[in-house]
Amino acid sequence: MKVTMEVGNDGVAVIKISNPPVNALAPIIIRGLKEKYMEAMNRDDVKAIVVTGEGGRFSGGFDINVFGTVHKSGDLSALPSVSVDLVVNTIEDGKKPSVAAIEGLALGGGLELAMGCHARISAPRTQLGLPELSLGIIPGFGGTQRLPRLVGISKAVEMMLMSKPIMSEEGKKLGLIDAVVSSEELLKVARSWALDIAERRKPWISSLQRTDKLGSLSEAREILKVARQQSRKTAPNMPQHQVCLDVIEEGVVFGGYSGVLKEEKMFNELVLSSTSKGLVHVFFAQRLTSKVPNVTDVGLKPRHIKKVAVIGGGLMGSGIATALILSNISVVLKEINTDYLQKGMKTIEANLRSLVTRGKMTEDKANKAFSIVKGVLDYAEFKDVDMVIEAVIENIALKQSIFSELEKVCPAHCILATNTSTIDLNIIGDKTTSQDRIIGAHFFSPAHVMPLLEIVRTAKTSPQVILDLMTVGKAIKKVPVVVGNCTGFAVNRTFFPYSQGAQFLAHLGVDVFRIDRVISNFGMPMGPFQLQDLAGYGVAMAVGKEFASSFADRTFRSPLVELLVKSGRNGKNNGKGYYIYEKGNKPKPDPSVLPIIEESRRIAKLMPGGKVLILSLSPCFNEHASSAV
Numbered sequence: 027m028k029v030t031m032e033v034g035n036d037g038v039a040v041i042k043i044s045n046p047p048v049n050a051l052a053p054i055i056i057r058g059l060k061e062k063y064m065e066a067m068n069r070d071d072v073k074a075i076v077v078t079g080e081g082g083r084f085s086g087g088f089d090i091n092v093f094g095t096v097h098k099s100g101d102l103s104a105l106p107s108v109s110v111d112l113v114v115n116t117i118e119d120g121k122k123p124s125v126a127a128i129e130g131l132a133l134g135g136g137l138e139l140a141m142g143c144h145a146r147i148s149a150p151r152t153q154l155g156l157p158e159l160s161l162g163i164i165p166g167f168g169g170t171q172r173l174p175r176l177v178g179i180s181k182a183v184e185m186m187l188m189s190k191p192i193m194s195e196e197g198k199k200l201g202l203i204d205a206v207v208s209s210e211e212l213l214k215v216a217r218s219w220a221l222d223i224a225e226r227r228k229p230w231i232s233s234l235q236r237t238d239k240l241g242s243l244s245e246a247r248e249i250l251k252v253a254r255q256q257s258r259k260t261a262p263n264m265p266q267h268q269v270c271l272d273v274i275e276e277g278v279v280f281g282g283y284s285g286v287l288k289e290e291k292m293f294n295e296l297v298l299s300s301t302s303k304g305l306v307h308v309f310f311a312q313r314l315t316s317k318v319p320n321v322t323d324v325g326l327k328p329r330h331i332k333k334v335a336v337i338g339g340g341l342m343g344s345g346i347a348t349a350l351i352l353s354n355i356s357v358v359l360k361e362i363n364t365d366y367l368q369k370g371m372k373t374i375e376a377n378l379r380s381l382v383t384r385g386k387m388t389e390d391k392a393n394k395a396f397s398i399v400k401g402v403l404d405y406a407e408f409k410d411v412d413m414v415i416e417a418v419i420e421n422i423a424l425k426q427s428i429f430s431e432l433e434k435v436c437p438a439h440c441i442l443a444t445n446t447s448t449i450d451l452n453i454i455g456d457k458t459t460s461q462d463r464i465i466g467a468h469f470f471s472p473a474h475v476m477p478l479l480e481i482v483r484t485a486k487t488s489p490q491v492i493l494d495l496m497t498v499g500k501a502i503k504k505v506p507v508v509v510g511n512c513t514g515f516a517v518n519r520t521f522f523p524y525s526q527g528a529q530f531l532a533h534l535g536v537d538v539f540r541i542d543r544v545i546s547n548f549g550m551p552m553g554p555f556q557l558q559d560l561a562g563y564g565v566a567m568a569v570g571k572e573f574a575s576s577f578a579d580r581t582f583r584s585p586l587v588e589l590l591v592k593s594g595r596n597g598k599n600n601g602k603g604y605y606i607y608e609k610g611n612k613p614k615p616d617p618s619v620l621p622i623i624e625e626s627r628r629i630a631k632l633m634p635g636g637k638v639l640i641l642s643l644s645p646c647f648n649e650h651a652s653s654a655v
């Protein structure tokens with residue numbers, strides 16, 4: 027971890043950040059930058075400065091570990107003073123010009139440091155972005171002020187609110203980058219650019235002083251108003267979104283420097299928020315998932331998975347097949363009859379078509395993807411598959427017989443995976459002798475969209491098989507999380523008690539729609555009853571049965587779902603559940619479901635003395651805020 031400086035015969039000081047792997051701006055790096063800058067400013071042989079990063083990466087931003095320290099101690103003094111002291115006073119207002127030579131990535135504080143320079147030269151395909159909102163904070167080194175001044179308010183708002191980076195080629199078009207040059211030429215061009223500024227052959231521009239891209243005050247306010255409305259809908263529980271827009275507005279109205287000061291104040295408040303604590307935890311937790319002891323640290327190399335068979339062309343099977351072919355992995359989709367097979371193939375086609383319609387993929391790519399999936403009715407194609415993913419209904423006997431057939435028809439190296447959401451893998455593989463290659467590949471619906479892939483290992487699953495599935499998971503752009511084997515694994519083992527809690531409350535007399543409202547106001551995308559409508563009652567019944575048999579003393583056997591099914595309801599599937607589903611309309615609570623719930627309460631006999639339980643909520647639950655439903 028160090029910052030170095032080399033002064034060339036041309037009078038350019040090259041200051042280099044070195045903190046592998048992403049050159050994060052740790053406090054020691056920030057101190058190093060300040061020291062080297064002061065030295066460069068004071069040396070007579072230095073005319074101009076180039077700041078760059080070691081190892082082909084400019085910087086991944088401020089060191090996120092420091093937020094962890096602040097979260098633990100609640101003490102903001104661990105945050106170095108950067109925004110005004112280093113970026114404004116030392117770099118931007120310094121008496122010698124600075125040019126950022128950017129390669130690989132400049133994210134968060136990294137891009138903010140570069141925007142404090144007087145020009146930015148980039149290598150091709152370099153990621154540029156301010157992803158701070160995804161950590162529950164806002165940019166804190168002046169990014170909320172300089173980005174709108176360089177690319178315009180509209181684009182800056184989009185980049186910050188979506189936390190989505192752009193490439194340097196787009197950055198050049200937008201004005202964020204002054205030139206894109208090859209990696210080999212990067213330092214040479216940056217040096218001569220810096221000298222050109224020092225000798226006034228090129229303009230000496232301080233981004234914070236610019237106003238030419240801000241538009242009129244009324245235009246700016248209109249853009250911010252629309253963004254506020256959208257954020258209220260898309261990120262209702264993320265305070266950093268509204269704060270970011272307020273801080274941008276401060277700078278537009280009162281000038282960039284006022285904006286920088288407000289940004290610093292609000293940044294310090296947000297760092298301590300529970301949202302930031304949660305999201306910083308998510309950042310590190312996600313990275314930890316790719317480190318599995320005795321799997322990823324024992325020198326194993328992932329094997330190449332070229333061809334995968336998916337058994338079952340229902341919603342899950344066709345979604346999984348879609349996810350695989352989108353990443354160029356050939357798929358054999360097996361069904362039991364022509365009707366089901368056609369349905370499965372049609373669903374895959376529709377999944378692809380919807381990506382094309384939404385502009386996420388070209389027609390050409392969709393056609394190419396569809397050409398590598400083959401529908402089959404027997405096992406002939408299984409002789410050279412590298413992996414099978416079984417995605418049939420949750421029926422133990424059926425799964426057991428499929429796995430014992432697979433053992434006979436697949437090659438010996440083939441991974442035997444199941445998409446079961448709940449059933450113990452040892453039971454599924456009980457009728458085989460292939461326990462070392464049996465593994466859970468639990469996708470979440472819609473499987474080609476949802477990022478989580480729960481990988482379930484038993485005591486006998488081989489590390490190679492786990493590594494291979496993790497690698498496939500990453501290749502198909504999922505977040506693979508390896509968990510242990512038990513009924514429900516990690517996700518449903520956590521989720522089931524949550525939905526049981528909701529059922530329990532409903533049977534104590536609490537209104538189901540009130541429960542959904544409170545939960546969605548708390549921050550979930552929807553409440554547990556609406557979610558049950560969405561998932562379908564078949565899943566709820568199958569999962570309920572598994573839990574009841576594995577954890578009999580901890581399971582509340584709610585009669586409600588069976589009563590709903592008997593009354594002809596099947597949730598969103600047939601448009602009738604707890605809610606009414608009509609095309610083009612938001613789901614509406616269905617009052618005619620209430621007598622069914624009453625009957626269920628009578629059967630369950632949970633209400634003390636047969637009386638409805640009155641619950642009042644702690645003030646942190648705002649049950650009256652407008653909800654998604």
Ligand SMILES: C[C@H](O)CC(=O)SCCNC(=O)CCNC(=O)[C@H](O)C(C)(C)COP(=O)(O)OP(=O)(O)OC[C@H]1O[C@@H](n2cnc3c(N)ncnc32)[C@H](O)[C@@H]1OP(=O)(O)O
Pocket residue numbers: 047048050051086087088089090091131133134135136138157158161164165166167169310313314
């Ligand atoms: C004041 C400022 O406005 C505030 C800020 O700057 S906050 C920081 C803003 N920056 C970010 O959010 C970027 C976060 N990082 C990333 O998105 C990705 O790590 C990346 C795109 C830089 C690289 O991705 P990738 O190559 O897949 O590697 P990835 O595994 O994620 O990261 C490599 C290592 O660098 C670490 N790392 C990445 N960015 C880091 C950061 N900003 N601080 C500390 N560590 C960081 C990761 O934790 C990981 O460590 P590990 O090997 O010990 O697990």
